[in-house]
Amino acid sequence: DAMVIQNPRYQVTQFGKPVTLSCSQTLNHNVMYWYQQKSSQAPKLLFHYYDKDFNNEADTPDNFQSRRPNTSFCFLDIRSPGLGDAAMYLCATSRAGGRTGELFFGEGSRLTVL
């Protein structure tokens, strides 16, 4: 029944070693989002894809990149993780043009940087 699936749920990496987090969805939504949530903080939007159009938030560091090869999948690449990038990364989807305004979230991927 899971509609937004994130892998892996837990990722440990070393300082500076690239990491990729994945998100897949079965909802056929055309918008996919990546949020970063640090400990005891609110989720913060990094970027989103509207169909194939990539939309970066102004304050998202260049260290964070994303790919969306098709409607169902979206990846978050962290090129050189620092200690400050340790966080929960949340993927979400929505249907543009719909009237619900709702985002559907995955379970999250928790990143630890050693």
Place this chain on the structure above:
Amino acid sequence: AQSVTQLDSQVPVFEEAPVELRCNYSSSVSVYLFWYVQYPNQGLQLLLKYLSGSTLVKGINGFEAEFNKSQTSFHLRKPSVHISDTAEYFCAVSDRSRGAQKLVFGQGTRLTINP
């Protein structure tokens, strides 16, 4: 720019007592309002939302919220809480876009239910 303020970072409550989690927002445009719940090490689950119409919105798990435009508030309430309601609660706002819904979240309120 939109912003959300959750007035309480932590709320301890005894089981079966009522609870209110407070949320105020600011925006120069009409908005959608949401409450999400997050259990430990999990994603966010929608509790309820206000899009238009009746200002009293009912959600899952017995929660409800009231939209007050004059006070720019969207407080969450439950008449009788259960141990399983222990979680982090986030209030969020987005503009009335037909495109991407870019949610802005409050800082969260940690609800702790004591037996």
